[in-house]
Structure formats: C-alpha cells, structure tokens
Amino acid sequence: MKVHTNPLLGSRLIGESPKRRLVMTMYYVYVLKSIKDGKLYTRKTSNLKRRIREHNSGKVISTKARRPLELVFYEAFLHKTDAGRDEIFFKSGYGREVLRDKLLNSLK
Secondary structure: OEEEEEOOOOEEEEEEEOOEEEEEEOEEEEEEEEOOOOOEEEEEEOOHHHHHHHHHOOOOOOOHHHOOEEEEEEEEEOOHHHHHHHHHHHHOHHHHHHHHHHOOOOOO
16 A cells, blocks of 8 residues: 655645545644744644745734734644644643643744
C-alpha cells in the first residue's frame, strides 16, 4: 500500500492505485509567532497552508494587526477532537509553559 503525506496541504492520501484512493483529512494544531510583537497565536485547522496564508494576508481579524507571522510549531492529528484537545491544552497556563519549553530556541 502506498502512503502519500503532505502536512501543509491538509490531507493524507492512502491507496493501492491511483484509481482507488481514500482521502483522510488531517487536523493541525499550529502556533504562529508575531514578528512585530513576539506574541504567540495558537489554533487548529484542517488546511495549514491555506490558514497561514490567510493570517499573513490580513484575512484573520485576530492577527491582522500583528503581521507578519511565522509558523513556529505544528502537530498533525487524524481526529479533530484530538487536535481540539491539544489546542485547549496549549492555551492553558501549564500548556503555554510546556509549549515555551518545547520552543525554547525558536522563541528567542
């Protein structure tokens, strides 16, 4: 069985031949860092590449004034609920601490 993955496109293609493909949606928890003020922004999406493009083009109200933004972290999940659980965790006090420890060099 051939497995093709591309985390930035938001899906994973699985199948034995080009005629039979099963498309599985991947869900991503991502963290953006504002170059302007250094603050972090954490959310989830099913299409990471599109969502980052929307943030940096000013289409997202909550990050429009904080552009430009850079992707500093992401995790991929097969289930939306798992991604949602991690998003909520990284927004908690302890979760922000864990995230900052993971990204120690990226946040300098």
